Amino acid sequence: MNHIDAEKLVTIWEDRRAVQNLMGIFSGHYLLKKEKNIVAEMFSGRADISLGINTGYYEGREAVEGYYEAIHQKxxxxxxxxxxxxxxxxxxxxxxxxxxxxxxxYKPLDTPVVEIAGDGKTARGIWTCRNSYSDLTTGGPVTFYEWGWVAADFVREETGWKIWHLLILNDVHVQAGLEYYEADKPYPPVPGFEDMAEFRMPEPNVKVTLRESYSPNRPRTPAPEVPKPYETFDPACSYGRKEA
Amino acid sequence: MRYNVHYTDEENAVRLMDVETVKDLLARRAYYLDGGDYAGELRDLWVQDPEKRKTASYGENWGYLVGMESLEKKYAGRNVPETGWGAVHTVNTGHVHLAYDGKTARGLFYDVYECSASRPDGTAETIVVCGPLACDFIKEDGGWKIWHLFQGADHVFTVGEPYAEVPIPRPDASNPVAREFPEPDVPLKTYDPDYGWADNYPPMPDPYYTFRPEESYGPEGHPDYVKEVTFS
Incomplete structure (x- = not known):
């Protein structure tokens, strides 16, 4: 490592801690059903924020707000x-x-790898996520297991570090009680929960397969890119959609 | 034991970042494992110094591989299928001590992971493993590196099979993790999950001044290790 003075080292350490705290709070927002506040409180004020999931990107402020508003409506x-x-x-x-x-x-975030840009303006981080969540379906409450990754580009703003491009990718998404390669098996309808059939999350506005979930036929697939030390933000190394 | 050592502000800042860096190093390893890239893990994250390469080790419940040549052959040489294979390692609960001399560090973590592999009939077997992850780190010219790593297995669940039906003690033949562990260079019952953590191996790191092999997470640090001596 090149020589870095003590003040700079402590600043890097504090920035890494701040980024990790931000993602801890992000995780807590899911647990406490405060998803509707995530964009306003945790994302950058920029117009070009994005959220990527296995099936594509919600690109732009309106799309990301629409995603979290849908969770609120649900x-x-x-x-x-x-x-x-x-x-x-x-x-x-x-x-x-x-x-x-x-x-x-609850999205417990483990295995953090965080890099603060040399210029101190942006950061990149990745975590693993071993999640379970309970959902209400037409057949009543059902629990699902997820194994995957949460990664993000961060940008430093006046109020602190904020999420710029977020990725939430699952390698495994499986209904509790099933083998990891099995498709969901809906339970018989329960009177009173019929309206859940009408609920749909909005589709990503950029449809592209970012991660094919595990199946016995899937080619071996590396984990999402892990941040490397970098000097300044490069769109080619972003967790948002790569520019062609 | 506590040592009365005084550091300058700059030294303290370096030590602060060193602890952060070794946690980062072990986290990075998880993403190599998630992609089945054992060779890349050894190449990028493990010791490079020729002398340290000789004593590098990787241990599981059944013994140790010793020396990078052995790890490159046996650990990185494990078969990872090109189709129907997947894994996610979640490393947490890190507890790190940096040696007072600043040259090495020791850390104890916990890893909960899943690993799936397809079967010939088109289905797949998934195991979920929970176990301790203990590491000696050493600072080389290129930064912090993994020197001795121990990955224990506490619980090994096969998804879809009742855990209550797993026999105690569990024969290695019925344990998917045991079946995957290569022939160890130092065979040793290092860790017996039938008896939990009562044996305190791998031990929680304590504050320490400088590295000593008998306190390491390599084979010489195991209380049951007996060094073979040949008399001529």
Whole structure:
């Protein structure tokens, strides 16, 4: 390593800690059903933010906001259906107080690799995520397991580090109780939860396969790129869509 | 043991970043494993110094591979199928001590991972493994490197099979992780998950002044290791 003075070293250390804290708070927003606040509180104010998932990118502020707004709408719908289904349990709760009931989604982020750009303006990081979440379906609550990665480009703004380009990629997404190569098996419909059939997440506005989930026929696939030390942001090494 | 050592602000800053760097190094290893790139892991993350290469080691419950030549042949030489293979390692709970002399570091982590491989009938077997990950790190000219690594297996679940039906003690023949472990250079029952962590191996690192092989995560650091001596 080239010689770096003590003040610079401590600044790098603090920046890495700040980026990791940001992603810890990001993870907590899923647990606490505060997804609707994620863009405003955690993403950059830039117009060119993005979110990539296995099937493509939500590119641009409107698309990313639409993704998290859809999760919020799902939370509202789920809350309404569960409160209606179990009126006795919720007789003392307002919909606002019961918001997010019946859902659990925590994204524990492990295995951090974070690089702060030499110019200090941006950062890149990747984490592994061993997730389980419970969802309300037409067949009642169902739990899914996920194994994958969360990666991001970050940008330093006046209020601190913010997410610029986010990737949430699953290698495995499987319904609890099934083998990892099996397709989901919906449960028989449960009266009162029919409206869940109408809910759909918005499709990515850039449809491209970013990660093919595991199957017995899938070619061996490396993990997403791990950040290397870098001096300044290069769009060719971004967790957003690469420029052609 | 505590040592009365004074560091300048600059030395403290370097030590702060050294701890961060060894955590980063072990995290990077996970992504090589996720892609099945064992050779790349050895090339990029492990010791390069010729003398240290001779004593580098990789251990699992059943013994140790010793020397980079052995690791390159046996560890990196393991068959990773081109189709139907996948893995994700999640490394957490890091606990690191940097030697007071600043030349080495020791860390104990935990790794929860899944690994899937296709079967000839078009299905796949997935195992989920939970186990300790212990490492001696050493600072070389090119930065921090892995020197001795121990990857234990506490729980080995086969997805879809009731864990309650796994026999205790578990025969190696029924353990997918044991079946994959190459012929060790130092065969040793290093870690027995039937008895949990009561044997305290790999031990939690303590503050230490300088590296000593008998305190390492290599074979010489195992309490049951007996060095073979030939009398002529």
């Amino acid at each position: 939370n509202l719908l789920t809350t309404k259906l569960i409160m209606s289904k179990y009126p006795e349990e919720f007789k003392d709760k307002t919909p606002e107080e019961a918001y997010g009931c019946g859902l659990l989604n």
